[in-house]
Amino acid sequence: MSPLLELVLARLREFFREPAAIFWTYGFPTVLALALGIAFSGGSDPKSIPVAVTEGPLQSLRVQQLQEDPALAVTATSETEALSRFQGARIVLAVSGGQAVSYRFDPTNPEADAARRRVDDRLQRAAGRTDALVTEDRPVDSPGSRYIDFLVPGLVGMNVMSSSMWGIGYALVEARKRKLLKRLAATPMKRSHFVGSFLIARMVFLATEVATILVFAELVFDVHIQGSVLAATLLSIIGAMAFAGLGLLAASRTTSTETVSGLMNLIMMPMFVLSGVFFSASHFPDWMQPFIRPLPLTLLNDGLRAVINEGAGTGDVLLPLAALGTGALATLALGLRWFRWT
Amino acid sequence: MPLAISVRGLVHKYGDVTAVDGIDLEVREGECFGLLGPNGAGKTTTVEILEGLLVPTAGEVRVLGQSWNGNADALRQRLGIALQETTLADRLTVREIVRLFRSFHTRGLDPDAILATSGLTAKKDAWVMKLSGGQKQRLAIACALVGDPDLLFLDEPTTGLDPQARRELWEVVGDVVRRGKTCLLTTHYMEEAERLCHRVAIVDRGKVIALGTPGELIGRLGGSQVLEFGSSPEMSAPALEGLPGVTEARHVLDRWRLTVNAAHEAVPALLERLRQHGAELTALSTHQASLDDVFVAMTGRTLRGEA
Numbered sequence: 038m039s040p041l042l043e044l045v046l047a048r049l050r051e052f053f054r055e056p057a058a059i060f061w062t063y064g065f066p067t068v069l070a071l072a073l074g075i076a077f078s079g080g081s082d083p084k085s086i087p088v089a090v091t092e093g094p095l096q097s098l099r100v101q102q103l104q105e106d107p108a109l110a111v112t113a114t115s116e117t118e119a120l121s122r123f124q125g126a127r128i129v130l131a132v133s134g135g136q137a138v139s140y141r142f143d144p145t146n147p148e149a150d151a152a153r154r155r156v157d158d159r160l161q162r163a164a165g166r167t168d169a170l171v172t173e174d175r176p177v178d179s180p181g182s183r184y185i186d187f188l189v190p191g192l193v194g195m196n197v198m199s200s201s202m203w204g205i206g207y208a209l210v211e212a213r214k215r216k217l218l219k220r221l222a223a224t225p226m227k228r229s230h231f232v233g234s235f236l237i238a239r240m241v242f243l244a245t246e247v248a249t250i251l252v253f254a255e256l257v258f259d260v261h262i263q264g265s266v267l268a269a270t271l272l273s274i275i276g277a278m279a280f281a282g283l284g285l286l287a288a289s290r291t292t293s294t295e296t297v298s299g300l301m302n303l304i305m306m307p308m309f310v311l312s313g314v315f316f317s318a319s320h321f322p323d324w325m326q327p328f329i330r331p332l333p334l335t336l337l338n339d340g341l342r343a344v345i346n347e348g349a350g351t352g353d354v355l356l357p358l359a360a361l362g363t364g365a366l367a368t369l370a371l372g373l374r375w376f377r378w379t
Numbered sequence: 380m381p382l383a384i385s386v387r388g389l390v391h392k393y394g395d396v397t398a399v400d401g402i403d404l405e406v407r408e409g410e411c412f413g414l415l416g417p418n419g420a421g422k423t424t425t426v427e428i429l430e431g432l433l434v435p436t437a438g439e440v441r442v443l444g445q446s447w448n449g450n451a452d453a454l455r456q457r458l459g460i461a462l463q464e465t466t467l468a469d470r471l472t473v474r475e476i477v478r479l480f481r482s483f484h485t486r487g488l489d490p491d492a493i494l495a496t497s498g499l500t501a502k503k504d505a506w507v508m509k510l511s512g513g514q515k516q517r518l519a520i521a522c523a524l525v526g527d528p529d530l531l532f533l534d535e536p537t538t539g540l541d542p543q544a545r546r547e548l549w550e551v552v553g554d555v556v557r558r559g560k561t562c563l564l565t566t567h568y569m570e571e572a573e574r575l576c577h578r579v580a581i582v583d584r585g586k587v588i589a590l591g592t593p594g595e596l597i598g599r600l601g602g603s604q605v606l607e608f609g610s611s612p613e614m615s616a617p618a619l620e621g622l623p624g625v626t627e628a629r630h631v632l633d634r635w636r637l638t639v640n641a642a643h644e645a646v647p648a649l650l651e652r653l654r655q656h657g658a659e660l661t662a663l664s665t666h667q668a669s670l671d672d673v674f675v676a677m678t679g680r681t682l683r684g685e686a
């Protein structure tokens with residue numbers, strides 16, 4: 038009976054006998070990918086833009102002219118009705134029905150701005166303007182450039198972070214609270230076997246949870262890994278080690294599970310928001326970028342996107358790999374040094 | 380006889396609080412030695428120092444002839460430990476846990492054999508979270524025994540158990556003791572110490588206040604029985620002087636405890652004395668003198684921490 042093997046088996050058994058842990062690790066990211074994938078891919082029909090034409094002598098003519106554009110959902114309303122429909126975004130643009138054309142819309146809303154240009158185009162052409170160039174619209178829906186393609190690497194990164202931190206940090210504090218750590222410290226068990234069992238078990242969970250998301254995304258949304266599978270694997274492993282190190286650090290002396298939960302949420306929350314899980318981190322202003330770029334989840338997500346969406350190889354992600362690896366070594370070393378068994 | 384444990388001048392302080400205040404102990408090979416005392420007496424601190432989990436503030440400790448310094452790995456192979464209230468992993472089975480603990484030791488016993496002697500064979504595939512309190516404690520002892528230790532530490536093995544579970548556990552531990560395993564046990568149940576231990580040290584406020592076999596300690600009371608009574612109005616100390624067959628009288632809470640060597644003389648004399656003082660008897664009981672009475676006689680308090 039090898040102690041390391043028995044310890045690893047104990048970790049795996051405990052995990053797979055806990056239904057809640059299984060859901061949060063495998064079920065939740067899959068459900069999230071499905072929901073967001075459906076919400077933002079919208080199928081083959083582009084979403085129609087809600088537009089109102091207000092009262093006036095030309096109201097019905099304009100409604101007729103605009104209805105020729107299938108991308109617009111046009112209704113005829115009164116002026117007051119149109120104003121009330123702006124609330125709740127039931128329309129994004131109101132066109133006047135009088136001789137002079139006027140547009141009411143919120144210029145800071147990109148969708149309303151686009152609607153204004155589209156409607157204006159339509160009305161100008163109906164009034165006789167001719168286009169100088171013949172143009173053709175070719176919608177982009179090839180794998181690698183849709184929202185779901187952006188989302189999937191972010192979900193992988195988020196999952197690697199939260200499962201590594203919870204799996205290490207919470208489990209250690211729980212064991213300390215139950216005095217199981219103290220009991221183990223009283224046995225001849227080698228400390229390196231104990232720490233090793235956590236890291237080995239983490240690798241097993243990591244492989245299965247990353248594979249679950251990627252296979253699901255491949256089957257349901259046709260999301261491929263365009264680049265090197267090795268690079269994606271290395272990023273996931275080294276990223277998981279960096280977050281395991283943060284979890285160990287958070288748990289090294291904490292005796293209550295409430296404290297460690299708070300501590301880990303404090304570490305993870307900013308990264309959920311800033312590190313580009315659901316939308317690109319480049320939306321944040323330039324002065325914030327120096328703080329966002331070095332965050333481990335930003336490094337991991339950007340690396341995974343480069344590999345999965347842009348076809349990068351291992352050589353292209355050496356920088357994030359090196360940064361995450363350094364972070365992993367530093368946090369694991371500090372966490373072990375500060376670690377208390379009692 | 381060789382010593383399994385020897386301790387000289389042991390002191391342990393947590394900040395300003397002195398938990399262990401100069402303890403000397405010698406535990407012989409093959410005996411079951413009890414540390415008996417109320418909660419907070421310093422028993423667990425002493426045991427954790429002996430188990431190598433705490434480093435003492437001062438004092439000399441030798442376990443199985445070795446000091447912890449530099450010998451920790453070798454010593455841990457030879458010790459079996461059941462801590463006070465450890466909750467082992469909830470979702471592992473009894474057998475999986477015992478196998479895990481067996482794997483840490485280079486030599487040891489067959490996990491299934493240990494489960495049989497601990498009375499856990501029927502529960503070997505049950506998750507720990509499904510066990511009763513008594514079964515969990517027997518599992519803790521099974522984990523302590525599976526490395527076939529030369530010295531066994533049991534820290535309050537029956538605290539929080541119901542009487543039935545306690546008796547079942549005594550049978551398991553009693554078996555181990557009869558087979559000659561050296562054992563250090565802490566408890567605040569005098570009955571447990573009397574049943575299981577060859578020798579007992581009574582510990583109070585970080586000090587050993589009495590040491591001997593349970594029989595010797597009880598013998599020092601000067602009487603074999605204890606007569607406890609309450610009256611209205613209460614009797615004063617001078618009013619109880621000169622009662623035949625009574626060797627000592629002590630007031631504890633609202634009762635008098637009389638140590639008695641001839642109950643047939645003492646009881647009628649006491650009733651007569653009460654009548655003379657016009658006092659009415661509100662409670663009366665007698666029992667065989669126990670280690671609890673020894674503790675009361677020495678400290679004026681009971682082991683459960685009353686008064």
